[in-house]
Amino acid sequence: MGLPRKLKLMNVFADGNSYKGQITELEQPKLALKLEEYRAGGMIGSVKVNLGLETLETTLKMGGYMTEFLRQFGTTIDGTPLRFLGAYEQDDTGEVTSIEIVMRGRFGEIDAGSSKVGDDTEHSFTVPLTYYKVIENGSDVVEIDMINSVFIVDGNDRLAEHRSAVGL
Template identity: 50%
Template sequence: MGLPRTLVNINAYESGVSYLGVIAEFEQPKLAVATEDYRGGGMVGAVPLDKGLEKMEATLTMAGHETALIRKFGSTSVEGVRLRLVAAYRADDGRPAQAVEIYIGGRFTEIDMGKDKPGDATEHKYTAALNYYRRVVDGRTEMEVDMVQGVFMVNGIDRYAEIMAILMG
């Protein structure tokens, strides 16, 4: 019998700056294959055809006012901000803790400054549209997506390599 690994703690880095003790929450991007239904002559029903990946978005909540992050808003580059999240997951069954690193690149499309009230906690929520995502578990890259460079790696297999090889001729 096993127990689930759950998040014990997390840290965020941007431009080498650690946000340990400041990061309050990280909402990971949803990973989804874009599909379009197709039904041709003689088919009994529709099948979903692979049309690439859906757009990715992540949200970072900071427990405080972080000027350096606010200054990243409005970037004219699709790669306006690069973040590295480091998380520790542990199961209470004696297995060692698992290190999970998440690398994201994109731009902040929204900053929700929330409400400010003297004596209350301050939280700012940063939403980022992503062009890059990489998930590393215990030092092994499990997934990497680079929307601009045409990389779609899962478990060490580049699922888009054949297409890029054709395009690069």
């Protein structure tokens, strides 16, 4: 029997600045293929064909008032570098796994929530991404660069031939 790895500590860096003590939650991007139903003559049913990737997006929730992030609003499409570091522990073995997520994008939506004296204040930031990379214990797991047509999973460059075919 094995127990799952659970997040014990985390930190987020934005534009090189640490937000330890302010980051309360990071919603990781959903990875999804853009699939379209296709059926042609001779097929007894339809299949879903791969047309690329869906949009990548992350959401950060920060405690307190975040003027630093407000100043980042309206940058270029990949003008905001983000980095998540998480320490995940497997309770039955005590093994700690380091997960690093490197991202680039721009703040697309800022929700300052409500402000009430004596209540917690939280800002939410939605960031559409152009770049996403997951690193586990120093090893690359997934790398996606939407602008440069890079899609690597576990060392397998799934678009190398496509880039070569169009001279990239």
